[in-house]
Amino acid sequence: MEKYDYLIIDIGSTYTKQRLFKDAELIATVQSPTTIENIYQGIQAGRREMEDILGEEKIEARHVLSSSSAAGGLRMVAMGYMTRVTAKAAKEVAMNSGAKILEIVSNENPPEYRIEILREIDPDIILLAGGTDFGDESSLIENAALIVESKVKGVVVIAGNINAQDKVAEILGKGQVAHIKVPNIMPTIHKLRVKEAREAIHREFIKQITKAQGLSILQQEITNDLVVPTPGAVLMASELLAKGTYLEKGLGEVIVVDLGGATTDIHSVIPSLEDLDDEERGLIVSNEKQVSYRTVEGNLGMRISAMGVLDVISPKGIFHKKGLDDSELLEEFLQYCKNMEKTPRHIASNQKEYLFDTLLAETAVEIALKRHAGYISTVADPVTGIMPGMPIGRDLRNVQTIIGVGGIFSHREPEESKSILKNALKDKGISLLPNKPEILIDENYLLYTGGIISQIDEDYAMQVLKNQFK
Incomplete structure (x- = not known):
């Protein structure tokens, strides 16, 4: 039987922090330098220090959970029909997902400007929004074509008018652009639906941070398969x-x-x-x-x-x-x-x-x-x-x-x-x-x-x- 309730590990760019809890009380806390060459080495160093503090041969907890800011966040560009509306929706989507919004463009911007922004930022994620469900389709389709023309290699999260999404996916597919379809983040004029788009971006965030040497080992330890x-x-x-x-x-x-x-x-x-x-x-x-x-x-x-x-x-x-x-x-x-x-x-x-x-x-x-x-x-x-x-x-x-x-x-x-x-x-x-x-x-x-x-x-x-x- 595990002796502790929660072991929480946070991998930062500079330090890796570990906190141990029992009955909602903090039992031990350690901090060790993040080892960029192999992140798990820094985790192990902190774990050994915690074991020494508590006089334990091995720390065992019912739940091992993790967060990370070591990857710095995915670079994201949001594209939509109207800049002001897209800005609001994009900020909501990015809130907990692990993405950083670097630019927001829309059909209010000239096409050549949108392409220039994409090439300049070279985003990891493009949030492609626009049009309420069964409303305007043209902006979503136009922006998909511009993404292909820009030749950027980020993943496109198609999150606009549900009726146009298959056409957009076809355009991106022919242009060999990776993409994910999710429900429209603004299905009606007064409603935001961001959960699925946020989760899709978070999955991409996890893919990025697990490229770091040693984090794949950590994923085998954590008990909810998430790195927040x-x-x-x-x-x-x-x-x-x-x-x-x-x-x-x-x-x-x-x-x-x-x-x-x-x-x-x-x-x-x-x-x-x-x-x-x-x-x-x-x-x-x-x-x-x-x-x-x-x-x-x-x-x-x-x-x-x-x-x-x-x-x-x-x-x-x-x-x-x-x-x-x-x-x-x-x-x-x-x-x-x-x-x-x-x-x-x-x-x-x-x-x-x-x-x-x-x-x-x-x-x-x-x-x-x-x-x-x-x-x-x-x-x-x-x-x-x-x-x-x-x-x-x-x-x-x-x-x-x-x-x-x-x-x-x-x-x-x-x-x-x-x-x-x-x-x-x-x-x-x-x-x-x-x-x-x-x-x-x-x-x-x-x-x-x-x-x-x-x-x-x-x-x-x-x-x-x-x-x-x-």
């Missing part, structure tokens, strides 16, 4: 915490700030938006009425993307906001950020570097939150009916809880971590950011485990998260 994209696991956990389960009440509106070395991800969940009917929800293109919403700032991070932070706010601007006036320290800060791109595993080793990391973290979080949230209009637009003082976009003012996730939060004292988020929220300006949220810190970097476990047992996962944030 890590950002998707964080989003699932965020939704679980916000909504709760039949047995456990959720926290209500939640924001999760996931600050990493390369990206800053913001997740927000507003459960009350589930109660909107189709007419009230409308053909949503903006994000204000989505229950769950995630933004990924790929140029804002603590290490590889440190210089991206300075591209948005200059070092002088960052120092000015913090009341710092030291030209020599400013130059050292700039050099520190440059060095981080070359040494992504660097850990701050003195008070000066500790300060530099704090400045980077507060700035990245502030920018990412303001990009994620809506704003108060300062101008009038008689065409749209917008007036000064009117809220536009995603309104996060009533969010009750913000959770900080990432290495900088888990390696500092909780109050120091909380101050990063508090300082990032100080200068709201016109942004629709929370007024007085409770700030929680994922000290043991467990949030993603709740998302993974929720696929097996939501109540167990909820208890794991409650134990973390009690």
Whole structure:
């Protein structure tokens, strides 16, 4: 009989993390460098460390589950009939699938531009949408022909007008383009159906990451035959915490700030938006009425993307906001950020570097939150009916809880971590950011485990998260 309930393995680009649970309590946690040449070697190293900690000859758990961000996500281009509609649908499809939307094109763009985008990005996945069921067929057929003409080698997920899909598959087949047919992601004007398209893309994500040496061995160990994209696991956990389960009440509106070395991800969940009917929800293109919403700032991070932070706010601007006036320290800060791109595993080793990391973290979080949230209009637009003082976009003012996730939060004292988020929220300006949220810190970097476990047992996962944030 297995001694433990869940062993969760997360393979990141830099570190591989393993968490062991019994009765919803964290029993052991280890972190080892990800061994790119053979990923399973890093997993084994961490496992041996865990066995030493617990005095076990072998760790056995009823469920072995895994997530990964090591592959970086599939490059995706979405093609549709109208850009705004396709953008909304594509973002929903990509949410947990392991894909990154790099470009959205439609019949509003000239054909030669669409071909140029495909050739420039050379995507792993093309989400081909367009037309409600038994509605417009021309856009789907035209875009299929352009994909063949572009000669890109990605997999096409045909997710448009169901009546045109066989014709599209024939065009792609003759052009020797790999393709998968799924139900229309927008079968009617007010309805999105993204589950099947998302699952198809996730299967392609798994195919990509299992090309890495050693991951095929891991697949033989995991008990549900899934490797979940890590950002998707964080989003699932965020939704679980916000909504709760039949047995456990959720926290209500939640924001999760996931600050990493390369990206800053913001997740927000507003459960009350589930109660909107189709007419009230409308053909949503903006994000204000989505229950769950995630933004990924790929140029804002603590290490590889440190210089991206300075591209948005200059070092002088960052120092000015913090009341710092030291030209020599400013130059050292700039050099520190440059060095981080070359040494992504660097850990701050003195008070000066500790300060530099704090400045980077507060700035990245502030920018990412303001990009994620809506704003108060300062101008009038008689065409749209917008007036000064009117809220536009995603309104996060009533969010009750913000959770900080990432290495900088888990390696500092909780109050120091909380101050990063508090300082990032100080200068709201016109942004629709929370007024007085409770700030929680994922000290043991467990949030993603709740998302993974929720696929097996939501109540167990909820208890794991409650134990973390009690």
